[in-house]
Amino acid sequence: MAAHTPLYDAHRLLGARWTGFAGWEMPLSYRSIAAEHRAVREHCGLFDVSHMGEIELSGPQAGAACQALMVNDVRRLGVGEGQYTLLCNDQGGVLDDLIVFRLDDQRYLLVVNAANATDDLAWIRERAPGDPEIRDRSAELALLALQGPDAEIALRGLTPLDLTMLRPFALMEGLVAGLPAVVCRTGYTGEDGFELLVDAAAARQLWDAVLEAATRRDGLPCGLGARDTLRLEAALPLHGSDMDASTTPLEAGLAWVVKLGKGDFVGRSALVAQAEAGVERRLVGIQLDEPGMPRHGYTLRRNGVTVGSITSGTRSPTLGSFIGLGYVAAGMAAPGTPVEVDVRGRFLPARIVARPFYRRVKRENR
C-alpha cells in the first residue's frame, strides 16, 4: 500500500496522473510535464513535496552532532540560516543529501530525501555523538514548494513576512494565508523560490491558498515529472540516481560542500585520502547531438571503449535537446569531450558540457 501525503485529495481533484516514488504515490503531472516545466521557468509552479523527511536534532549537543555527521560546516549557520550538506558513510560514500536549518541555538531541522528518511534516522540515532534529542517530524509536517521567478510576488500577498529580506537558504517563521508556517528560500528547480513547512493538518488550506495566488500569476500545480526535468536542467544531482553510498561527493561534483578543514566528521579520512590521490571518475553533464533519450544505466563510449554510464537524463524542455548526467573516467571529464551514448544499440554522438545546462537570468525591478 503506497503512502499518501496530506494533499492526496487535492491532487485527485486536480486530475493528477500518478507515479510511485520511494513507496509514495505522488503526482507525476497534472496536465503535461512540459507545460508545468515552462510555468516554473517563466512564472511559478507549486509542488507538493511532503513525502520528504524532516528530522529535528535538539539539545546542547545538537550542533556538535550535526558537525560530526555532516560534511559541510554547520558552525557557519546563524539562527534562521540553512545550508546544503551531505551525510556520508565511513568510506566517504554519500548516504543522503539534505538541507540543514538552524532553527535556534540548540535546534536543527534536517530536510532529507523521502527514499532515505528511514535509513537517515537510523544512521543519525546510531552515529550521533553526545546525546541530542532526535525526533522524526516527517509525518507531522507537510512541505510545499513554490518555485519560479514570480514565486516571491505571488507569495507576498499571503504573508506579512518581508520576503525581500529572505536570503537564499534562510528561513523565516510566520503566518502564510493565516497559517503558522516556516518559509525557506530553497528549492530544487534552478529558479528562485520557497519551500513552506506547515503542520500536516493545515497543508490543504495552505495548498489551496498558495495555488490560487500562483494561478493568478499564470502559475500551475506541478508534479514530480517537472521537478525532475527542472532539476536536471539545473544539473542538481538526485540521490539514488546520480549518487549513492558507492559514490563520493568528490566524484559527484560536490567537493564544494565538503569542508575537510572543519575538524573530524564521518567519512573525512576517506575523503582526505581520495582528495590527495585524485578521483578516478567524475559526474559530468552530457548533451546529445541527435535525438534519443539517455536513461539511467546507459553506457557511455569513447572511440569504441566504454568510459562510463548515464545516471539520469531527459529531453530538456528549455533547450529542446536531450541532456543527462553521468560518470566518466576523470581524464575525459573536460567540457567539449566527444562521447557516444548507447541508446539500446544506437550509438548517438554527444558531448560533455559545462554544468548547469540552464542558468536562470536574474530579473530586477519586478
Place this chain on the structure above:
Amino acid sequence: MMEFPEDLRYTKEHEWLRTDGTDAVVGITDFAQDALGDVVFVELPAVGAQLTCGQTFGVVESNKTVSDLFAPVSGRVLAVNQVLRDEPELVNQDPYGAGWMIRVAPGRREEIDSLLDAAAYRAFVASEQKT
C-alpha cells in the same frame, strides 16, 4: 474525455490506422498517449522499409517509459512524420492529426479488415482499464 474517431481502425496495442485512398496512415491512440504521458522521442523506420503486421516498427518514449510500436498492417513505408523529431509532443497534443507517425502502402487489405473498429476498441480499452 478520450476520443476514438469512428473512421479509424485500431489494434490491441493501441495503434490507429486511417485509410487514405490506397495508403494507410498510422499513429497511436488518445488512450496510448495519455497512458504514456509526455512523449519525448519517437523512433520511426526509414522510408522504404517493409513492415510485417504485428511486428515492431519503432519506439515511442515518454519521460517514464519506452514502448514498442506495432505495425497494424504489412506493407512498405511511404513516408514518416519528420516533424516528430523536433516536436514529439504533437503525439500528445494531436494523436490522430499532427501526431501521425507513418504512411504505409498496405500489402494485404484483409489485414485492415481484421482490425478493431471504434466500438470494439472502445470496449477493449474499457476492459483494460478495469483490470
